[in-house]
Amino acid sequence: MISRTIFTDILIMAFLVSLQFFVLNRIVIFGKYTPVLYPVFVMFYPFFRNKFQFLALSFLIGLVMDTFMNTGGINAFATTLIAYFRTLIFRTSTDTSTDFFSFQSLQWSQFLLFLLSSIFLHQLLVQYIEFFKFSRIFEILLNVLVTTGISFIFIIIYALIFKIKQKV
Template identity: 35%
Template structure:
């Protein structure tokens, strides 16, 4: 299956799972909201054009906003992680090693520790920005920190579970098959 077709299927699956499954889980006192949809952006190929990455992040976030009726909230968070993603990958992986022979980031291609760091940093950034944009009213700062920590924790746990339960078959970039 081609990379484009895989990513189109992932786009639809992540969107549908978030909208019809995870968004229907009653939040714990409006505190913990599980988000998994942005994993689509984390799984995009290493060598994707930066403009294309930002455009995909915007369209994916906008699609999520259309379903949840939150104008621009998810799009802003997706653009943020799409923008920061290449910098985080460059910090966590060395171009001299075998990691850049793989097509996309995963625990197999990066190793568990760098992949977990990559996922945790981008999850924390995504949720901090989303909760900050939601919060944009004067409230208690402890509520803000608590919601960011709880939502990041549950989302990071779900990302690691998805990575363990549904391992992706990794291809080398140099393969022609």
């Protein structure tokens, strides 16, 4: 039997994938940059929940995005890796040394640094695997920086709409 928490997680994933695929993928900024919002599932997933379930759901949301976008596993890899290193990213970007993590206890600057670090790492993985040529490093970095900036704005709007910092 599926518990309510897993059902809620699947609904959130379905919402984010639908929003990404049907709305955000149709927004093209400067002729080639698309905002990315679906990784917020990984970033805002509660820290106290089952880690294996979290990794499986992170892989699943990436795999669903890969299926819709025909990207061959790039998003699944990136979201799973971000999920795996999320605690390290959180500790590094927020200077937190305790075992209890909470978004409510963070200052806005720490919260924003965590978001920016997570988005940047996700986009670096996606862009580098997509291009997969070291000779195009400057093009990759430009794509990563611009997409990170655009996605950061959309994720902040999402966090403000759903009051993530107060709830999680």
